[in-house]
């Protein structure tokens with residue numbers, strides 16, 4: 069009985085804590101101007117960190133890696149230094165590295181970030197860089213004024229991969245595009261090149277001669293992998309062989325730009341592109357090659373009678389939220405976004421989304437606000453929480469795609 073009481077108290081406490089997190093999540097503050105003129109980024113040293121004795125080794129020689137230093141504290145404890153590409157920067161300390169040892173052993177890895185940077189991502193572990201699991205063996209250890217995230221992990225001569233989120237590099241995204249059915253382009257089609265010469269991939273779905281266009285985009289910000297999973301599920305519902313998707317594809321064309329910042333993703337960056345800039349603050353001044361490429365691609369496509377009806381830009385943040393255009397402002401299909409969000413809510417029992425208007429007037433800074441101002445597109449930002457479970461993301465992406473197709477088909481009848 070006592071035990072039962074204890075258990076229910078713990079459950080109640082957990083529920084209350086969870087409810088508190090939900091109700092106190094307010095989303096981000098209004099976006100203000102920052103310079104988007106190219107700034108230098110710190111080059112990451114790549115190789116095997118071999119000043120850690122002759123037992124345990126760390127490496128960062130792969131796309132998406134971020135590891136800036138390793139210090140051996142004792143035989144089984146190592147400190148990893150994780151620093152951003154440049155500063156000032158949003159506090160999203162991305163990390164990804166490999167570790168192996170001569171013999172099987174359990175080690176502790178202490179994460180050290182620059183001052184005032186808080187640990188954000190619970191470690192994901194993999195044996196092959198493809199299949200990942202969230203580690204349950206991370207804890208916070210108090211140290212002087214701060215506390216550090218410390219991960220306990222079993223290592224062996226086989227490589228263990230440790231990362232902030234599952235790795236989804238430009239190569240992985242190309243493979244995903246290649247495997248998609250019912251699309252009009254190859255994984256090599258692009259809207260232009262980054263400063264480091266990477267292609268910014270684009271493909272389209274549906275009827276290329278339709279005047280009714282839609283844009284789906286993602287990965288302005290490199291660590292936002294959970295947002296990418298929602299984009300995948302959304303797009304897979306649009307490319308499915310269902311009667312609804314077939315009907316939708318006859319009437320509309322959807323452009324998909326799933327990887328706006330390939331340099332940042334492959335460079336293991338926290339936030340910026342290789343020009344050291346947050347791309348989602350540059351859709352007013354267009355100083356960066358990635359934002360210019362988006363602008364010029366759309367200028368070329370959305371002309372004459374073509375309309376850009378709707379757009380989603382996928383991101384990740386601390387919790388699921390939608391950032392919308394001020395409901396007082398009227399776009400191409402007034403009321404479309406709130407109607408759609410209600411349908412998605414009804415389609416996922418027990419789910420109450422956070423919705424916050426984040427664009428009110430120019431200047432635009434962000435992609436979704438640029439599209440609204442330029443094309444009167446019903447545009448929004450679709451944010452997934454850093455720790456939102458993958459099966460829920462998939463379900464949400466699918467329901468979002470299906471409800472979107474139903475609603476836009478209905479809206480276009482009038």
Ligand SMILES: [Zn+2]
Nearest residue numbers: 289292383384
């Ligand atoms: Zn973002």
